[in-house]
Amino acid sequence: MTIARQIHLVRRPKGKPVQEDFALVEAPVADAADGEIQVTALLMSVDPYMRPRLDADQALDAPLLGGGIGRVTQSKNPKFKEGDLVRHSAGFRETFVSDGRGVSVLNRDPELPLSVYMHALGGTGVTAYGGLLGTGALKDGEQVFVSTAGGAVGSVVAQIAKIKGCYVVGSTGTDEKAAWLKGEVGIDAVINYKKENLAEALKAATPNGIDVYFENVGGAHLDAALPRMNLRGRIPVCGMISTYNGDGEGVKNLFSLIYGRIRMEGFVAGDFPHLNADFLADMTHWLKSGKIKYQETILDGFERASEGLIGLFEGKNNGKMLIHIAD
């Protein structure tokens, strides 16, 4: 029997979450019984998708739903041994017991920091890789436009496209991210959509049109991209953040799909099991050779999890937001 900490939601946030919406709770954790494992948290992931859950799916007075990486400290399940690194979606708990469902062993490359398995080598990375190369069917040397190219997914998309010899244009909403994309990441053109007329800027930045538009935004971004699409262009649809709050302009240029024979197709991270081996091999190589750059903001200490989640909606992160609990 162990005592371990959890982060609970104690009331539903009104607008942006605040500290009073959460509580740090101590609770007993049993030893692993037959078929079970006990896991201690090492890293936890803090993500934008968690916010809407707080309004509905997330139970009150229960551990926050979420994913992370932990280490197996006890095992009575033959699929795991003590010391194994595992991925899990068991929520914001310092230590927990599981029957192994939803938990998978993580084969870490010792030359890479563990944190990259929470973004470039995690769901973020496979979303970018599968969406661009699978759904988007990118070919070497094509013309690519990525919306929110400074974001966790968008920045990986932009870099994979560069690795594939493509001409890459990205949109972003801050000068700081624009500078990182141009200087560090080395994409071909960056549009700050908050400062520029998006449609005009995109037209000027894509003299050879667009073969693949990686869609994260919807609305005005999609209307700007559609008339620029080349024949048989593809629009893998990863997100449409401009529409999530029910506002945003309707899309008016969809007739461009017809004569352009454009394909728009939605996908989620879990759609690419057939690409997983290639993804892990390629991304590991690209990270080790410095071809994929990333940004991360890591807060140290389990008790800072709610601070991390709150900070995400105040723009306090640069790249992926993580909570570090132990090594």
Added chain:
Amino acid sequence: MTIARQIHLVRRPKGKPVQEDFALVEAPVADAADGEIQVTALLMSVDPYMRPRLDADQALDAPLLGGGIGRVTQSKNPKFKEGDLVRHSAGFRETFVSDGRGVSVLNRDPELPLSVYMHALGGTGVTAYGGLLGTGALKDGEQVFVSTAGGAVGSVVAQIAKIKGCYVVGSTGTDEKAAWLKGEVGIDAVINYKKENLAEALKAATPNGIDVYFENVGGAHLDAALPRMNLRGRIPVCGMISTYNGDGEGVKNLFSLIYGRIRMEGFVAGDFPHLNADFLADMTHWLKSGKIKYQETILDGFERASEGLIGLFEGKNNGKMLIHIAD
């Protein structure tokens, strides 16, 4: 040397075309020289897509652009022999000479009326067949929604889907077409979108969702269909008539594409050469066995071509509008 009639555009219509916009002109036609054929018109096609051409592409004081079926009356081109039936896009001319480009021999099934080669066995039919089975990748027994199901393309789409054992819902704008679709064609549910709330009526009519939405309209039709789409549903985009005049509401429900993994894809009639043999075999069989029903309005006499075109925009046709010149 022959004298033959042509229909000319003599001024650009303001709004709906009127008789004064056109003229019946007599002009000499030379005999076929080496490599040429002379063709006499039998049937001519009158289509909605001709209207926008009158504002721009169509030259003044020249034969109206358009397609039809004729018979070769002289041939000095080894690809054709006298008496051959041919398809052509030589415009509204009673007799014409051609070097054979854009003209193809028509292998008519003697049991079918020639007129069906201008719709169900012509561009209309291959658009429906290729869009539904090729782009739409329809599987037997799926749930199908067709917009403007009473139209030339939509009615063929609805009937192919029924032949494939599907549950078929169609939208149309008149009670007369709704009655024909329900009674003669036998689709499962019809929505008169001018009288009913489209989104509510579509929800009620699709208890098992939609696997394929055959898109002819865009706008509110697409917004109604998107939330009803089943996982991995497909939206072949044939037309978006609600947007052609630059008005119409923007589309707001595109985020449904993401979790539904929906694919939207544009196409045109010419995209299916790989399906052409199957199309001709299937459609000939379906027409001869009465499985595909159609409506056509045939005006008799070359001089009635402009009347036919004008009538099209006054709703004077039931199904495909054709001009009959000779047998």
